[in-house]
Amino acid sequence: MASGVLLVGLFLLQVSLLNGSPLNGLSRGKSYQDDLEFKEKLRAVLEDVKDDDTHSRIMAVNEAHKKYQDEAQKKQPIDVEENIVETNMEQSVNNLFEGDIELTPEQQEMIRRTGSLNKRTAGQISVYSLWRNRLVPYMIASSLKSKRHLIREAVRIFERYTCLKFYELSSAPSNMNYLYIDRRAGCHSLIGKTYSKKHQVLSLGNGCHDIGTILHEMTHAIGFYHEQGRTDRDKYVRVLWENIIAGQEYNFERHDIGSVGSLGLPYDYESLMHYGKRTFTRNGENTLERIDNPNGKLGRTGGSFSSTDKVAINALYECTKYPAGYSGYSSWSEWFPCNWACQRTRQRYCIGARSEYLKKKLCPGSDEHGVELEYKKCAPSECGPINGGWSRWSPWSSCNAKCGQGTKTRDRKCTNPYPMRNGKKCPGKAKDTEECTAGKCKLAYYETQFEGNMGSWKSEGPGYLKWVLEDIWRRPGPKADHTNGNFRGGYLYLPTGPSSIFKGKAKFKNTFGWSDKPFCLTFYYLMDGPSVGTLSIVIRILMGNNDKSWTVFTASGSKGRQWHFGSAFINVINKNFEVSFEGSGNGRKEQGTIALDDLYYYTGRCPNTPTAKPTVPPCIDIEMKCKQWAYEGECARRPKFMTEFCRKSCVCSPVKCKDTNKKCSYWTGIGECKKNAGWMRKNCCVSCRKELSCTDKDQKKCSNWAKKNECTKNSGWMLKNCCKSCKKELACTDDNKNCSRWAGKGECSKNPSWMKKHCCKSCRKHG
Numbered sequence: 001m002a003s004g005v006l007l008v009g010l011f012l013l014q015v016s017l018l019n020g021s022p023l024n025g026l027s028r029g030k031s032y033q034d035d036l037e038f039k040e041k042l043r044a045v046l047e048d049v050k051d052d053d054t055h056s057r058i059m060a061v062n063e064a065h066k067k068y069q070d071e072a073q074k075k076q077p078i079d080v081e082e083n084i085v086e087t088n089m090e091q092s093v094n095n096l097f098e099g100d101i102e103l104t105p106e107q108q109e110m111i112r113r114t115g116s117l118n119k120r121t122a123g124q125i126s127v128y129s130l131w132r133n134r135l136v137p138y139m140i141a142s143s144l145k146s147k148r149h150l151i152r153e154a155v156r157i158f159e160r161y162t163c164l165k166f167y168e169l170s171s172a173p174s175n176m177n178y179l180y181i182d183r184r185a186g187c188h189s190l191i192g193k194t195y196s197k198k199h200q201v202l203s204l205g206n207g208c209h210d211i212g213t214i215l216h217e218m219t220h221a222i223g224f225y226h227e228q229g230r231t232d233r234d235k236y237v238r239v240l241w242e243n244i245i246a247g248q249e250y251n252f253e254r255h256d257i258g259s260v261g262s263l264g265l266p267y268d269y270e271s272l273m274h275y276g277k278r279t280f281t282r283n284g285e286n287t288l289e290r291i292d293n294p295n296g297k298l299g300r301t302g303g304s305f306s307s308t309d310k311v312a313i314n315a316l317y318e319c320t321k322y323p324a325g326y327s328g329y330s331s332w333s334e335w336f337p338c339n340w341a342c343q344r345t346r347q348r349y350c351i352g353a354r355s356e357y358l359k360k361k362l363c364p365g366s367d368e369h370g371v372e373l374e375y376k377k378c379a380p381s382e383c384g385p386i387n388g389g390w391s392r393w394s395p396w397s398s399c400n401a402k403c404g405q406g407t408k409t410r411d412r413k414c415t416n417p418y419p420m421r422n423g424k425k426c427p428g429k430a431k432d433t434e435e436c437t438a439g440k441c442k443l444a445y446y447e448t449q450f451e452g453n454m455g456s457w458k459s460e461g462p463g464y465l466k467w468v469l470e471d472i473w474r475r476p477g478p479k480a481d482h483t484n485g486n487f488r489g490g491y492l493y494l495p496t497g498p499s500s501i502f503k504g505k506a507k508f509k510n511t512f513g514w515s516d517k518p519f520c521l522t523f524y525y526l527m528d529g530p531s532v533g534t535l536s537i538v539i540r541i542l543m544g545n546n547d548k549s550w551t552v553f554t555a556s557g558s559k560g561r562q563w564h565f566g567s568a569f570i571n572v573i574n575k576n577f578e579v580s581f582e583g584s585g586n587g588r589k590e591q592g593t594i595a596l597d598d599l600y601y602y603t604g605r606c607p608n609t610p611t612a613k614p615t616v617p618p619c620i621d622i623e624m625k626c627k628q629w630a631y632e633g634e635c636a637r638r639p640k641f642m643t644e645f646c647r648k649s650c651v652c653s654p655v656k657c658k659d660t661n662k663k664c665s666y667w668t669g670i671g672e673c674k675k676n677a678g679w680m681r682k683n684c685c686v687s688c689r690k691e692l693s694c695t696d697k698d699q700k701k702c703s704n705w706a707k708k709n710e711c712t713k714n715s716g717w718m719l720k721n722c723c724k725s726c727k728k729e730l731a732c733t734d735d736n737k738n739c740s741r742w743a744g745k746g747e748c749s750k751n752p753s754w755m756k757k758h759c760c761k762s763c764r765k766h767g
Contacts, residue, residue, distance in 0.1 A: 033183065033206045042207050053299025054212040055226070056276035059099045061207030062186035098226050098251045099279065100188045100217065102201075127330070127349040127371050129192025129223045131164070134317055134324075134351070136222065137178035139169040139199065144183050147209050151181060154214040161310040163319035164222065172199065179221055187213055192223035195369070211303030216272055219309075223316065227267070227274040228288060229255040234625070236267040237298070238289050242641045245282040246479065247395040252280070252287070263315045268308040272300045282479075282561055292724075293699055318351070327352030328362050329372070338378035340420045346374050388419035388426040390622050392645070396434070398485045403441035408485070409433050416624065427620060439483040439598060446510060446521075446601040449483045451490040457510045457599070460580070465506035467583070468493050470595070476529030477593035482563045496585030496592035497531035509580035511542065518571035520606035521579065523599045524563040525555065529592025532558045533584040537568045542576040563597065567606040619652035621645070630655040631681040633689045657685035664688075669731075694723035702726075732760035740765075 033039075045064045052060070097103050138155075140148050155166040169178060180199035187208035194200050202221050204214060228237055231254050239252050268274065269290060276299040277286045290296040300306060305313075314320055318330050330351055335344045350363035350370035359370050366372045391413045399406040414426035439449045448455030450469060459467050470493035481489030494506045525535055537553035552568040570579065583594040621627065626646030629635075635642045635650035642650045649655055659665075664684035667673075673680045673688040680688050696702035702722030705711075711718045711726035718726050734740070739759035742748075748755045748763035755763050 039206065046207055051301065053274070053276040053297075053301050054216050054272055055099065055274065055299055056279060057210075058187045058208070058213055058216065059279060061205070061213075062096065062100065062188070064207060065186045065205055096186075096188050098229070098275075100186070101220060101225070102188045102190050102203075104190070104194070127333075127347055128195075128369055130317065130349065131193050131222060132349050132351060132370055133354060134163055134319075135165050135167055137167045137169055137173075137176060138202075139172060139178060139180050141180065141182035144181060144204060147183075147204070150209055150211060151204075151214060154211055154218060157211070157215060157304065158218065158313075161305060162313045163317060163324060164313070179218075187217055189217040189220040191220055191225060212272065212300065215303065215305065219273055219313070222313070224273055224312075225255060227271040228252070230267065231255065232267065236269070236291060238291050238294075240285065240287050240289065240638075240641070241392075241645070242638075243281055243285040243287050245280050248280045249392050263312055265308055265312055265315065268306055268312075269296065269298055270300050270306050272305050272309050274299045292695055293697060295697060296699070322351055325352075327358070329366075332374070335376070338382045340418075342378045342383040342421070343375050344378055348372055383421060385423035386417055386420040387424040388414040389416040389624055390414060390426050390428070390620070391416045392622065393432065396485065399436035399438040401436070401438045403438050406436050406438055407433050408436045416622075436485070440600065444601050446512075446599075448599050449490070450481075450492050450597055450599075451483070454492070454508065455599075457508050460507035460509060463504070465494065465504050465584075467506050467508045467581075467596075468495075476532075476558075476591055477561065478526050478528075478563065478595050479561055482524040482597040491595050491597040494583045494594040496529065496533060496583075496594065497588065497590050505582050505584045507580050507582045509578050511576065511578050512570075512572070513576060514574050516573060517603055518569065518573070518605070520567055520569050520602045520604065521599065522565070522567045522602065522606065524597045525566050526561065526563050526593065526595040526597075527555060527557065527559045528561050528595075529558055530590040531585045531588040531592035532594060533586040534582075535594055536582045538580050538582055539570060539572060540578045540580070541572075542578055558592065569606050619648050621648045626650075627655060628677075628681060631657060631685050631689070632692050633657070655685075657689060659684050659686045694727055696724045697721045699725075732764060734759050734761045739763075 042061070042064050045060050046057070050057075097107070140151055144151065152168075155168075158164055158166060172180075177193055177195065178199050179202050181202045181204060184201065184203035184205055186203060186205045189202045190200050200221075202217055204217065208214070208217070227233075233254055241249060241252070244252060275288055277288055277297075278284065279287055281287050286294075288298055290298065321331065322328075328351060330348045332348045333346045335346045338344050349372070350359050350366050353359035353362050353370060359366060363370060363372070393412050394410045396408045396410045399408050401407075409431055411431045413430065419425050440447065443449065443455065445456055448457060452469065454469065470491055477493070478491060481491045483489050483491075492508070521537070527535060534554060534556045536551050536555075538549055538551050540549040541547070552570060553566060555564075555566070568579075581596060585592060622645045623629070626642075626649040629642065629646060630649035635646070635654065639650075660683045661667075664680075664687040667680065667684060668687040668691050673684070673691050698721075702718075702725040705718065705722060706725035706729040711722070711729050715726075735758050736742075739755075739762040742755065743759055743762035743766040748759070748766060
C-alpha cells in the first residue's frame with residue numbers, strides 16, 4: 001500500500017454524514033438483497049470474478065447492485081417516499097469515488113467544481129482523519145448477523161499485524177464516533193474518522209462477504225486511499241486513459257501531495273488497496289500497467305495484507321516508535337508544499353489522551369481534536385508564479401433538443417493546476433459546443449426510436465429468443481441510447497451468453513406490402529461482449545409457395561460499446577415481403593449484448609454513412625508532463641492518447657529527440673538520465689530513450705536467466721525480453737587482474753563497496 005494511500009486530510013474531515021439519507025440510517029425492513037433472483041445474479045457475477053483482485057471484485061459487486069436496483073425500480077409503482085429512498089441508495093452506489101469510497105458532501109462539491117480531490121490550502125491536514133487513540137469502536141448491524149465471524153476474523157488480522165485495537169459495541173452509544181458495519185447496497189466506506197458525533201457506515205452488501213473485501217473497506221475506514229493515487233505513481237504504473245470509461249477519468253487522478261502521502265515506503269504493486277489492471281475499463285483492455293513489467297500483477301486476490309500494507313498501517317499510526325501505553329504528542333509530519341499564500345505547514349497529534357484534562361496536560365497547544373499545526377514562510381524561490389493548466393474535457397452533455405437538431409456541450413476547468421501567485425490563466429475556452437441530432441420529431445409508420453415501444457415492428461413468437469426494450473445502461477452494452485445520448489433513453493436489446501434460455505436466434509420483424517419503389521432502412525447497432533455472434537437483416541417473400549429469402553446486412557463479433565451506423569437497401573417491387581432483424585450468440589458462456597436504436601425509413605437509395613464534423617483541436621498540452629513523455633518516446637508508443645492530450649508536444653511542435661554531446665551514452669550508463677532528468681531528456685534524448693525502453697518482461701525470471709549466462713548463450717532473445725537484467729549482468733565485470741585472488745581471501749565481505757564496483761564478477765563467483 002506504501003501509503004495505502006492514506007488520506008492526509010481532505011480539508012478537515014470533521015463533517016457529518018448526510019442527515020436523513022438511508023445510507024446513514026440503520027437498516028429497516030426487507031431488503032432487495034434477500035430476493036432469490038438477485039442472489040442468483042450475484043452468484044453468477046462472483047463466479048466470473050472469483051480469480052480477480054480484491055478491488056475488481058468490489059467493483060463487479062457494486063455494478064450488480066446498481067443494475068438490479070434499476071431493473072426493480074422499473075417494475076414497481078413509484079411511491080414518492082420510497083422513490084426518494086431508492087434514489088438516494090442508488091446514488092450512493094453510483095457516485096462512489098474510485099469505485100468504493102463514499103464521499104462527504106464537501107468532497108462531492110470539490111469533485112464537482114474541480115474534477116478531483118486535489119486541494120492546496122494551508123488547512124490541509126492529515127491527522128484529523130485518524131483514530132488517534134488507536135482504538136476503533138464498531139457495531140455490527142443485525143443484517144450481518146450471519147457474517148459476524150468474518151468481520152471478527154478481519155479484526156483479528158488487523159490486531160495481529162498492527163497496533164490498532166477494535167472494540168465491538170453491543171448497543172449504539174449516544175455521543176461516540178464508531179463504525180456501523182451494515183448490509184447496504186454494495187461495498188464502500190468513508191475515508192478515516194469523521195466527527196459527526198454519530199456512527200459512520202461501512203457497507204458490506206451481498207457479494208462483499210469475504211475477508212479480503214472486508215479488510216479493504218476497513219483499511220479505507222482507518223484513513224487510506226488506493227495505492228495508485230500516490231503522487232509518485234507515474235514512476236511505477238502507466239494509466240491507459242484511452243481505455244477508461246468516459247466520465248470516470250477522475251478516478252485515476254493522482255492525489256495532491258497534501259492529501260496523499262507515501263510514508264517513505266516503496267510503491268506496492270500487490271497492495272490490498274491497489275486497483276486491478278482493468279478497473280473502470282470501457283473495452284476490456286487494461287487501464288493500468290506496470291512500467292517495469294506491463295504483464296505484471298496489480299492488486300491482491302487473497303484475504304490478507306501485503307507485507308508493505310502492514311508496514312504502512314504501523315507507520316501511519318507510529319506503532320513502532322510509540323508502542324501501546326504511550327501518551328503524548330506524535331512525531332511532527334514532514335513539511336507540506338507551499339500553498340497559494342506562500343506558507344507551508346506541518347502537524348502532530350495527541351496520542352492516548354482520553355479526556356480534555358489529559359489532552360491539555362500532555363499536549364499543550366493542541367486544538368479541540370488534539371492536533372497542533374506549525375506554519376512557516378516559504379523561500380522566495382519557491383513562491384514564483386504558477387500558470388494554470390486545463391483538466392480533461394468532461395463527457396459531452398445530452399443533446400438539448402427533444403427531437404431534431406440541437407447542440408451538446410462539454411467543459412473543462414483551469415485546475416490542473418490552478419493559476420496561482422499571478423500565474424497565467426489557461427489558454428483557450430473552458431466550454432466546447434457541437435451540433436447534434438436527437439432523433440426525428442415525427443416518425444413514419446415503419447420507423448421507431450424504441451422509446452417504450454417497437455412501433456409497427458414486433459418480436460417473433462415461440463421458438464425464438466426475445467428482443468427486449470431497454471432503458472438502462474449495460475455492461476457489456478451501451479453506456480447510453482443513441483437517440484438522446486441519455487442513459488435513460490430506450491433501445492432494443494438482446495442478451496447473449498449464459499442468460500439465454502437455449503441456443504437460437506432472436507428475431508423482430510415487419511411486413512411490407514406491394515411497393516413500386518425501392519427504399520432504405522437505416523439504424524444504429526451495438527455489439528459488445530465475448531459471446532456476441534451475428535446480427536443480420538433478412539428479406540423473405542410472402543407469396544404462395546415462394547419461400548425465397550436473402551440477407552442484405554450482416555455483422556459479426558464484438559465491436560465495443562460504441563454505436564455503429566448501419567443501412568440496408570431493399571429493392572423488392574410488387575411483392576409482399578417481410579424484413580427481419582435476427583441476432584444470435586456464439587455459444588460462449590460470458591455475457592454479451594446486441595442492441596439496436598433509431599430505425600428509419602427512406603425512399604430511394606441509402607444515404608452515405610454519417611461522419612462527425614471534423615474539428616481541429618487547439619495546439620496545447622493538456623497534461624503537465626506532455627513534454628517529458630514526448631522526450632521519453634510516448635508519442636510513438638501511445639499515439640491515440642498523446643495526440644489528444646499532448647498535441648503541442650507530439651503534433652504541432654514535436655520535440656526533437658537527439659543527442660547533443662558525444663558523452664551522452666556514457667552519462668546514461670552511469671545513471672544520469674534519472675539523476676539529472678531535465679537536462680538529460682533535452683540534450684541526450686536518444687540515449688535516455690534507449691535506457692527507458694530497456695525493461696524486463698518478467699523481472700524474476702529474467703534475473704535468474706541472466707545469472708545463468710543466458711544473456712551470452714541466447715543474446716538475441718534475452719536482449720529483447722530481459723534487457724534490464726542483461727545490462728546489469730553484462731556490466732558485472734572485473735577491472736583488476738587481482739580480483740579473483742582478493743575475492744578468494746574474503747575481501748568481498750571485508751571491503752564490499754570497493755570490491756562490488758571493481759571486482760563484481762569474482763565476488764559473485766565466490767559468493
